[in-house]
Amino acid sequence: MGGGMGGGRGSRVSAGDAERQREINSAAPPVPDLGRRIAELFRPYRIQLAVIVGLVLISAGLGILPPLITERVFDDGLFPPDGSPDLPVLARLVGAIVAVFLVSSALGIVQTLFTARVGNQVMGDLRVRLFSHLQSMELGFFTRTKTGVIQSRLQNDVGGVANVLTNTVSNVIGNTVTVIAAAVAMLLLSWQLTLVALVLMPVLVVAQRRVGQVRARIAGKTQESLSEMSAITQEALSVSGVLLAKTYSRQRAETERYASENRTQIELQVRQTMSGQVFFALVQVFLSAVPAIVYLVSGWLIARAQGQGFDPGITAGTIVAFTTVQSRLLFPLMALMRIALDLQTSRALFARIFEYLDLEPAITDAEGARDPSDEPGRAGAIEFDEVTFRYPDAGADDPPTLDRVSFSVAPGEFVAFVGASGSGKTTIGSLIPRLYDASSGVVRYAGDDVRELRQEALMDRIGVVTQEPYLFHATIAENLRYARPDATQQQIEHAARLANIHDTISGFADGYDTVVGERGYRLSGGEKQRIAIARVLLKDPRLLVLDEATSALDTVNERIVQRALDGARSGRTTVAIAHRLSTVVDADRIYVVGAGRILEQGTHAELLGLGGAYAELYAQQV
Structure with missing residues (x-):
């Protein structure tokens, strides 16, 4: 963030264009049971979905009627067998077409309302579910993950699947029903012309799958780039980040860091936009060419039938109705291909969302977890019994942060932990409220192993004041x-x-x-x-943990805050993690921590009398 890292990050990104290009072309991460997991998101809205399905089926069925009525308009109304237009019949048929369109439009409005509500509710549920799951993750997850990346998962990734969640169900059902109905209608009108209209469909389906695979890969990299941009924004434009950049004159470097990632984002967006254009251009050519081919084939069939003296079963009304129905078939097919492309593209986004949802919190309530005791003789008591702790990301050869640490704090006592930076004293303060779990040994609150207590109930009884x-x-x-x-x-x-x-x-x-x-x-x-x-x-709280609560303050403010802390300690157990020894000289007991072990313990006077590590620390500060 800010000064030092700004230039380094910018240089690395600029120099890694070839590597980034290879990443862009890599495969999107797999999504297990994607269809089932998406369907489960809609489970709470089964009734609304049933209404949508009903509306879609009715609308799709009505959509096939106008072409069929059109055939009768031509053959019975405009060009009846007697050669003279039948105006009454024509009026009834036209009225029927108008009525069908009016009903379909009204149903479409209602369907859009239900679809929008359900889709956005599902998207909102997904966002809240992801947020809630992240809240349950252990502290270590957030210390190793950029805040901007987490924000991107909540906003960009969930927003990226919005179209799939809001439109997929109704579009798939509606277009599928329309395609089936149109295909049946086309077969009823002319099986020969139906073969002509559908001959290239398998080719288009294969091409669509290839395009979808490419777009899925690009979509994954696009979201990764958006995450990085969110992280840069969160770091560089926070108050602390702006202050750091200004004090080190790194504004230009931060801008270049953002601009570099922005160039990558532009490239990815262009590639994603263009990746399907050739395919859809070919589809458009096919859609435009099929009616003309139908006219040509119809003429050939009619001419051949006349030459051989049989009825081809193709009239002017048949041709008009067929081309109309054919358009009703091909456009839904194209829509289904677009939906399939969207689903393939969304695989990468769902992978990122489900990746976080599938994370298992390292710290959870045990089965049968109970509330801590509030008995006066137990509430607020702390005990460490041979506690060893190693941070999850520590190397195998690194020494443990805490090594077989044991101590106890009685209810109402004021104890302090002092020592050099990196000695492990802050880790002790983190293990008490179970922000981390001990690697071995037992941490007890009010006589109970903290792993057997409900986390929420434990935290209700502990108050923490940090350095910042x-x-x-x-x-x-x-x-x-x-x-x-x-x-x-x-x-x-x-x-x-x-x-x-x-x-x-x-x-x-x-x-x-x-x-x-x-x-x-x-x-x-x-x-x-x-x-x-x-x-x-x-x-x-019953227990107060003060983690370097005054170390960042000047002498005057330290004294003011210290008086406030003196009042805060009254009537409760207090554990102070201290760098300045002047703030803990009146502690009931002081533990000196070094290299993950307790080196000395006693009152201020007793430790000075020992002439050991505490006396040396005190002499240095005084």
Whole structure:
């Protein structure tokens, strides 16, 4: 993101055009049981689908009537056997044609309404299902996946299959029924002309499959490129990204990085647009040529019949009706080919969507998981029993982040973990609320293995304040209510007073209705941190985890926030992950962590008396 990475990424993309071209031509990922999985998306809307199918069948059946009536218009109304137009018959037949078109149009409007509703509801369900599934994924998934890529799956990929979800069912049923009915009508009119009209259909079907395969490959690469563009946008145009680019004068490099991916996207879009044009041009030529060929063959059959003295069964009305029905056949066939192409193209998009839906969260509730105990003598207690932890993406030869760590924290105690960066103290704070699971050993809350507790219930009892608090682009009150949506204004203000931020908020022109800006950038670091503390206090957890909560603040703000934290610790168990030892000198117990192990433990005075690692850290800071 921003400065250093901007130029490198831009250079790599520009130099890799040949490699990217090979990727574009690679096969799209396979989609297991695609048809079944798409059909399952429509399962909740079976009744609406039944109505759509009924409307489609009626409309398709009505669509065949006008050509058949047209034959009677010519043979019975305009050119009857006696040679004089029969106006009453002609009027009735024309009226019938108009009535059929009116009914078909009305049914089409209703069908479009039902189709649009069902299709968009299915697409909305898919988007929410994907979002909900991503919410269930473990923290590690998000630390190794770009936010922009995740956003692209939700927006671009689901949006890319919108046409398939909203139109496929009605179009497939309607066009299939129309094709079958038209083929039957054509056979009834003239089996000889039917053979002429359908002779090239197998060739077109084979060509369509080849085109679809090419478009599917390009569609997959198009979505990958869109994901990369979303990631670049999210990184470079966030407040932090813009600030980094400006401070390192990398705006031009960031623009080139985006422009490079944009050039790739343009190339892919052009290729996707052009990939089927030759095929559809050939289809269009065929559609235009078939009526003329029908006229030619009809003339040949009539001339041959007259020469041999038999009735060919082909009249002017037959020819007009046949060409009309033939157009009713070929256009639905072309539509079905387009649908087949869309489905083949969408394979890559469905693959990307189902790839995420098929991900199994690494951390889930065990069968029969229960709520943690709230008994006064147990609630808030923490125990690590020979806990070893290795991050999932760590190398096989890398040492574990934590190595057989054991300790216990009684309810209401204030303990601190200190040590150098990379020692493993922050990992301890992540294992307590089960953001990760221990590789071996047991982490217990209130005497129970956290893997046997419901995650949601466990998190309800734990509050976390991080070094860099996250605030939404919303008002202060809305950010606070995130912890407790039903909180009253009095409860919000009480939490703010405990966090030593109420007077500051009251001094703002809009008070609690002040909009904090993206990630809270309109507030100072100390103000953001105290609002985060107030948010945790509004939650009122049994256990408070403070992860470097003051390390990014200056001395004055650190003291202000520290007073707020002192108030927040009252009446609850507190685990502090600290870099600045001055913030934990009054802890009931301090653990010194190094190389994934607990090196020392004791009070501040006891550890200074040992003259070991803690005394050395303290001497360096003082």
